[in-house]
Amino acid sequence: MDLEKVQVISQWPTPHTVTEVRSFIGACQYLRKFIRHFSQIAAPLHSLTKANQKFEWSRNHQESFHLLKRKITEALVLALLNLQKPFEVEADASNYALGAILFQDGKPIAYHSEMFSGPVLNYPTYDKELYAMHQAVKHWRAYLLGKEVVVHSDHKPLQFLTTQSKLQQACHMKWMSYLQQFNIVIKYKK
Incomplete structure (x- = not known):
């Protein structure tokens, strides 16, 4: 820095x-x-x-x-990434923005955040949380592709995302289609 x-x-x-x-x-x-x-x-x-x-x-x-x-x-010093180690992502959404952290060994490698705009501002909580997950994985695509990635979310229903047989909305299908190119394990974080 x-x-x-x-x-x-x-x-x-x-x-x-x-x-x-x-x-x-x-x-x-x-x-x-x-x-x-x-x-x-x-x-x-x-x-x-x-x-x-x-x-x-x-x-x-x-x-x-x-x-x-x-x-x-007070910013933390970020750890250097190691492509030989597994990655973890924590994604979270508020009413008007998303935040995400890329981790290795419990240490932050990078942060990502963006403001919501347009129709995303009106999404329900589930959609905003899924969108945050999608955007985080998309942001760090180059590091995550081909690796097992644990994605942490504080929105409990998302832990069942990969086992749902039928998605209700077109945006859910679009985001899941993108996420399926990654080896993602979704874990609920209290």
């Missing part, structure tokens, strides 16, 4: 305009791979940058701003 960038972000003053918020988010984007649930943490700040949105800095924005600065200054 670039310590100069971390220091600049840790000393960043509270933004007072949309341009300043965009600059802060842009600076943080470089380090997002080190921050678990980056998209979820940054969501309140992103909401300020939308077109035709009046700029009103609230307590929620201040908390997001400080949490992001703290997470960046």
Whole structure:
């Protein structure tokens, strides 16, 4: 991790305009791979940058701003990946974002997060959790293809995904079709 960038972000003053918020988010984007649930943490700040949105800095924005600065200054050092060892993925979804971690030997190798947009925002919980799993595996496809991968989810119904005889929705079939190219074992994580 670039310590100069971390220091600049840790000393960043509270933004007072949309341009300043965009600059802060842009600076943080470089380090997002080190921050678990980056998209979820940054969501309140992103909401300020939308077109035709009046700029009103609230307590929620201040908390997001400080949490992001703290997470960046406290970021864990990521382990180096070893292609000879098995991989584990943890995927989780909130109402407006997904977060995922690629692990080996219980140590994080990489983080991935993304904001939901469009119709995904209106998906029910099951669909969002399955989508998060799909996106995580897709993001790390190059590492996971041809290997047994344990995928952890805190959404219990997903542990039965690979044994379901009939999927109800087209998006479920599409995502499962993609996931079937991998040797995935889904485990429920409390």
